[in-house]
Amino acid sequence: MTFAEILAEKGAEAGLSFTPLQLEQFSRYYELLVETNKVMNLTAITEPEEVAVKHMVDSLLAYEAEMAGKTLADVGTGAGFPGVPLKIYCPELKVTLIDSLGKRLRFLQQVIEELGVKGIRCEHLRAEDAGRDKKHREKYDYVTARAVARLSVLSEYCLPLAKKGGQFIALKGSKFAEEITEGEAAVKILGGKILSAEPVKLPGLDDGRAIIKIAKIKSTPAQYPRKAGTPEKQPLGAK
Structure with missing residues (x-):
């Protein structure tokens, strides 16, 4: 089976359907990922079915119909998950991919150009610096992060970027309850x-993943995020 066929099949099992153009874009994304890897x-995952399920479908479990026309910042985007799959699936979503490693962003810029998607950009920044930058602070309807840090640390990276009334969506693994x-x-x-905190099941897997949704109900105090490196060393609220 081709990657497109695998993704179509596994996506259907998760309640997702794709247009021919989307399947073509996801396939090219997969090819570029494996080639650059x-x-x-x-990524440690390169087999077609594993990439389809554990990267593409997993990313799309964060999708909400209300995202169309909204802005989203993907923090610590790495190889583009979940930001790029969400953009392919919801073309009207305006996406900013934030990462501290320039070479990863160069890869993502190539993906963006080859896929021909508009309304998506890369920002070479540490999350703490992005959260203090007026261009990004409290500017996004949605902020996402996947496999970046524990929730106590991740919240300081992401919540400063969400506008009041916006939402932070964390894609988490089996220890999500403990992290909450x-x-x-x-x-x-x-x-x-x-x-x-909604447990989610990926096709063929039972590894206890969850989507945690956090509303931004008031502005983040001006002293947060703290300087780069501090959130990880001294998580807020730690006993």
Whole structure:
């Protein structure tokens, strides 16, 4: 089976359907990912079915119909997950990919150009610096992050970027409940409120993933995010 056929099949199992153009774009994205991964460490997952399920479908579980026409910042985007799949799936979504590593962003710029998608840009910034930059602070309807840090740390990276009334969506693994308990205090300090933690199941897998949705109910205090490196060393609300 081709990558497009695998993605169409696995996507259908997860309740997703794709247009021919989207399948073509996802296929090219996969080809570029595997090709570039030979010379740059982008992902440990390269088999077609694993990429389709664990990267593409997993990213799309964060999709909401309300995203059309809205702005989204993907923090610590890495190889582009979930930002690029969300953009392919929802062309009207305006996406900013934020990462601290320039070579990853050069790869993503190539992906953007080859896929011909508009309304998506790359920003070479640490999350803490983005959160203090007037161009990005409290400017986004949605902020996403996947496999970046524990929720107590991740909230300080992401919530400062979400506008009041916006939402931070964290794609999490099996320890999500523990992370919520540990991170609730940080979320509150930063102006957020945990709305839900929805367990999600990927086709053929049962590894306890979840989507955590956090509403931005008030502005983040001016002292946050703290300087680069501090959130990780001294997580907010840590006992």
